Amino acid sequence: MDTRSETIQATGTAGQAARQGLAVTGGLLGGLAAMSCCIMPLVLFSLGAGGAWIGNLTALAPYQPIFVTMALGSIGYGFWLVYRRREACADGDACARPLPKRSVKLGLWAATFMTAAALAFPFVAPILLEI
Template sequence: MEKLNSKVPLLAGVLAAIGASVCCVGPLVLLALGIGGAWVGNLTALDPYRPIFIGVALLAFGLAYRQLYQVRGACAPGAACATPAIAQRQRIIFWVVVVLALCLLLVPTVAPLFL
């Protein structure tokens, strides 16, 4: 089996986090941009699928973590994976994306506290 690219699980996690928060964050963003209408209320139709999106996001981030920290395959000299600076940059990007995605996932839970 070919080694899984670490960008794929990270991208999947981001998309799943966006999907999990679209029911609550989406209408707020659209209203802040001045876009409104009755159809904005239809975005809450995705709310029942929120736990599935959260599970997919956490699974994808777990796979990305595993790829970045635990699975270190053989790397040809001169390849991008052999450069420590590139690996460090990938890890920094991973943690920034994870923190931002977790913020998106927590918005629907924390938002009622401010109302």
């Protein structure tokens, strides 16, 4: 393999890892933001954190659809990067890519769980309050 193809391969794998990391970061931040209006105050109060500032988190409720959209877009892009079908390619060729790290997959699934919880909370909360 010549120097040019080694450079292309190194750039491709570094770019792939950077895109995966960006997608995970966007998904996690979007999931936290989506949870900030409803679930986050409940969790903080359950953990003993109190104060008037927790009530201010509910002011973010009108922005929840924007946060959920951002999270779902980042999560979808991240899953596409991680789990898409890889093209057949010999080891060491410029098209070879390393497998994604375990932390990337864990971050994507954590962001998915947080976003799903934020989406399900308005439907589950009334049921839990009746119990």
